[in-house]
Amino acid sequence: MKLTPRSSDYSQWYLDIVLQAKLADYSDVRGCMVIRPNGYAIWEKMQAALDAMFKETGHVNAYFPLFIPESFMQKEADHIEGFAPECAVVTHGGGEELAEKLYVRPTSETIIWSTYKKWIQSYRDLPLLINQWANAVRWELRTRLFLRTAEFLWQEGHTAHATEAEAKEEVLRMIEVYRRFAEDYMALPVIVGRKTESEKFAGAKETYCIEAMMQDGKALQSGTSHHLGQNFAKAFDCKFQSKDGQLEYVWATSWGVSTRLIGALIMAHSDDKGLVLPPKLATRQLVIVPIIKGDSKTLVLEKASELHKQLKANGVGVFLDDNDQQTPGWKFAEYELQGVPLRLEIGAKDIEKHQCVVARRDTGEKLSLPLDAALPETIKRLLNEIQNNLFARALAYRNEKTKEVKTYDEFKAQVETGFAIAHWDGTAETEAKIKEETKATIRCIPTDESFIQQYDLRAEGKCIYSGKPSKMKVVFAKAY
RNA sequence: CGGGGUGUAGCGCAGCUGGUAGCGCGCUUCGUUCGGGACGAAGAGGUCGUGAGUUCGAGUCUCGCCACCCCGACCA
Numbered sequence: 001m002k003l004t005p006r007s008s009d010y011s012q013w014y015l016d017i018v019l020q021a022k023l024a025d026y027s028d029v030r031g032c033m034v035i036r037p038n039g040y041a042i043w044e045k046m047q048a049a050l051d052a053m054f055k056e057t058g059h060v061n062a063y064f065p066l067f068i069p070e071s072f073m074q075k076e077a078d079h080i081e082g083f084a085p086e087c088a089v090v091t092h093g094g095g096e097e098l099a100e101k102l103y104v105r106p107t108s109e110t111i112i113w114s115t116y117k118k119w120i121q122s123y124r125d126l127p128l129l130i131n132q133w134a135n136a137v138r139w140e141l142r143t144r145l146f147l148r149t150a151e152f153l154w155q156e157g158h159t160a161h162a163t164e165a166e167a168k169e170e171v172l173r174m175i176e177v178y179r180r181f182a183e184d185y186m187a188l189p190v191i192v193g194r195k196t197e198s199e200k201f202a203g204a205k206e207t208y209c210i211e212a213m214m215q216d217g218k219a220l221q222s223g224t225s226h227h228l229g230q231n232f233a234k235a236f237d238c239k240f241q242s243k244d245g246q247l248e249y250v251w252a253t254s255w256g257v258s259t260r261l262i263g264a265l266i267m268a269h270s271d272d273k274g275l276v277l278p279p280k281l282a283t284r285q286l287v288i289v290p291i292i293k294g295d296s297k298t299l300v301l302e303k304a305s306e307l308h309k310q311l312k313a314n315g316v317g318v319f320l321d322d323n324d325q326q327t328p329g330w331k332f333a334e335y336e337l338q339g340v341p342l343r344l345e346i347g348a349k350d351i352e353k354h355q356c357v358v359a360r361r362d363t364g365e366k367l368s369l370p371l372d373a374a375l376p377e378t379i380k381r382l383l384n385e386i387q388n389n390l391f392a393r394a395l396a397y398r399n400e401k402t403k404e405v406k407t408y409d410e411f412k413a414q415v416e417t418g419f420a421i422a423h424w425d426g427t428a429e430t431e432a433k434i435k436e437e438t439k440a441t442i443r444c445i446p447t448d449e450s451f452i453q454q455y456d457l458r459a460e461g462k463c464i465y466s467g468k469p470s471k472m473k474v475v476f477a478k479a480y
Numbered sequence: 481c482g483g484g485g486u487g488u489a490g491c492g493c494a495g496c497u498g499g500u501a502g503c504g505c506g507c508u509u510c511g512u513u514c515g516g517g518a519c520g521a522a523g524a525g526g527u528c529g530u531g532a533g534u535u536c537g538a539g540u541c542u543c544g545c546c547a548c549c550c551c552g553a554c555c556a
Contacts (some may be wrong), residue, residue: 011550030548064499086555107556141554148556199556209556219556260556291515329516336516347515357515439552480556 003345005272005335008214017266018145019337019385021275031143031150035259040144041283042262043153047133049185050155050257053177059129059157060229065366066135067102070109077233079109082202087148104137109203109228109254111237112158120160120250123242126159127170136258145222146263147480154258156401160250162240164229167251171227174255175208178223186261187278187390188268189398189442190222191451191475193444201254205229211475213398217418219443219477222264223254228240266475269362269390271293276361277337278390279383285317287340288380289331291347292324304346305473307356307371314376316383336361340378341386362386363392364403365447403472404455411476415440419477421455423470425463434465434476443475 002018004012018024023039035043051061075082083106091103105111111129119125132153143149157174163166164408175192184186200207204226212222230249233239239247269276279285290304305322311318319340321331328345337344345357351371359366360382363451369378401418405411414420417448424430424442435441446452457473 015550026548082555125487136556138555140556142552144519152556154556256556291517293514313503326516327514327516327518329514329518331517332515333517336538345515349515 001338003274006215011161013272014267016264017270017275017337023262023266023275025143026145026270029150031140031246033145033149035122035153036233039262042265042277042281043259043411045283046156046181046185046230046261049176050181051131051133053181054082054131054155054157057129057177059131059159059463060208061132062130063132063134064108064115066105068108068141070103070107072114073103073136076203076231078079078234079157079203081236083138086140088137088139088269103148105134107254107256108132108134108136108156109232109252110236113232113238113252115247116158116160116332117236117238120240120466123162123240126162126240126250126387127166127229129153129157129170130159131157141329144263144480146266149199149259152258152260154300155257156254156256159253160233160238160390161253162248162251167229167253167418168227170253171206171208171225171255174253175210175223175225177288178210178225180256182210182212182222182264183391184260185278185280186265187280187387187394188222188264189395191444191446192448193446193475195444196428196442196474198431200441201226203231204254205231209444209445213394213395213419213477214262214264214407214418214480215403216375216417217477218266219475220260220264220267221479222261223255223257224303228251228252262334268394270339270396271480273333274337275392278339279341279387279455283317283340284338284340285383286311286318286344287331287335288318288320288344288346289328289335290320291320291328291345291350293348296348301346303351303371305478307375311376311379311477314380316376316379318474330380330386332359341383345377360386362389363459402455402475405464411440412438415476415478419443419475421457421473422464423461423472424474424478425466425468426468427466428457429476430465438478440476440478442475445472445474 005018006013014317017274022036024036025034027034035044087105087106088272091098135151135153140150141149159170179190179192182190190212192210195207195209206227208225209221210223211219214220230251232252238250240250242248288304288308290300292300301322306320308320341361343359350356356368356371357366357367402416405414411420412423434466446457461470463470
């Protein structure tokens with residue numbers, strides 16, 4: 001019942017929250033989870049916000065099959081090499097062995113590009129901007145609820161363009177959408193950057209990502225946007241005729257975020273009392289807890305449902321818990337565990353004084369507010385403040401835990417507790433050595449101008465490991 | 481795939497040198513309560529993961545198998 005405190009075992013704390021706040025449960029299938037209503041509600045909020053942002057940037061939704069013929073998977077060499085070991089493969093159907101095995105999608109580039117080939121003939125068919133909301137399966141060796149499960153929910157955007165410049169623009173546009181979503185909705189500050197050659201997506205020319213810091217100082221890759229070049233177009237022979245009559249291969253991008261974001265949300269903001277949800281992603285933004293004493297029941301419940309009506313009419317995600325089976329204290333603890341941003345207490349004493357008590361989940365602060373027509377506006381202002389405070393708090397934490405290091409010793413100490421900003425000679429060998437010795441990886445080569453300036457990343461220097469000349473500092477961290 | 485751990489009531493666990501299963505929470509009913517996880521009374525709920533073996537007798541001992549969890553390596 002009690003949560004393991006963060007300080008004693010961070011990873012157990014995380015699991016305790018997921019299970020006790022009823023976000024997810026283990027299933028009877030290894031590595032797969034059941035997303036419970038509390039967790040799924042967060043996903044629905046995320047979907048709604050992201051989907052609107054995708055539509056605003058010109059994308060439409062479609063759906064492609066779960067099954068991918070083995071031969072499709074094999075068409076792009078890097079792709080199959082990267083994904084084959086972690087794929088689930090269907091060998092039988094209708095009681096008979098299949099002539100060709102079917103892969104359960106680990107990602108949909110191949111099935112989509114085999115289809116795009118049929119849809120694209122001319123530059124007039126471009127760009128093609130499609131997103132799909134789906135599930136994917138990767139047979140991971142080790143799984144953790146939300147952060148890495150064998151089956152996960154996600155969205156994957158797959159776009160086709162006439163020129164490389166256009167594709168590149170799309171890649172950057174979408175990573176920017178992810179940044180905005182993470183910061184504005186999840187209240188999660190992220191570093192936007194490019195992956196190194198060894199960390200990029202299997203089959204991509206370049207991979208851009210957003211990296212977030214969790215409360216244990218580790219990094220979580222929270223979204224990726226890939227510049228696929230002409231790799232998949234060539235693999236699937238997808239050409240178009242340009243304005244001047246030339247046959248050219250199509251340029252591609254793909255980008256995605258998954259239910260892992262829910263894990264990020266939990267690890268970034270929550271505390272030893274439970275989940276802390278940013279108001280924009282909370283279905284239940286405020287819970288009304290009536291305090292019933294003696295014969296005040298009718299009076300208090302009437303007032304409570306009046307408040308419920310008033311707040312609801314003003315667009316607050318309000319919920320009235322008038323269940324008389326639990327005491328107020330039980331409810332306080334329960335909704336704190338579940339991360340409800342605001343709690344409103346109303347009892348006979350309050351009604352007499354024409355006020356109510358409102359408690360903030362992020363700070364624990366309790367306020368007395370007058371019961372009047374201005375209440376909904378005050379509540380909305382508070383929700384907004386909580387949203388901003390969570391972001392500010394997370395950003396301050398990241399700044400505090402991000403340090404530039406000059407020596408390898410400092411480096412080793414720094415990646416134990418946070419992000420290390422360090423010079424790197426640009427070679428995969430150095431990157432691999434550092435990973436082997438410290439378990440820290442290059443999270444990204446930042447492209448975010450404000451972050452670059454904050455840590456003066458363009459200054460020249462010497463590689464933290466090899467001592468060779470380096471033109472830019474990068475971000476190192478241990479990662480989930 | 482290595483290392484560690486756990487399988488006993490819905491959940492968390494106890495069960496000693498073998499003698500036929502118990503505690504807390506939760507659940508049901510009734511009553512009293514209600515401003516930080518209330519209290520009383522009465523109930524319901526278990527092929528002890530699984531298969532062998534030892535024994536008069538196995539939750540307990542022996543061997544095998546299975547499953548899951550945690551920590552690593554690999555990955556969104």
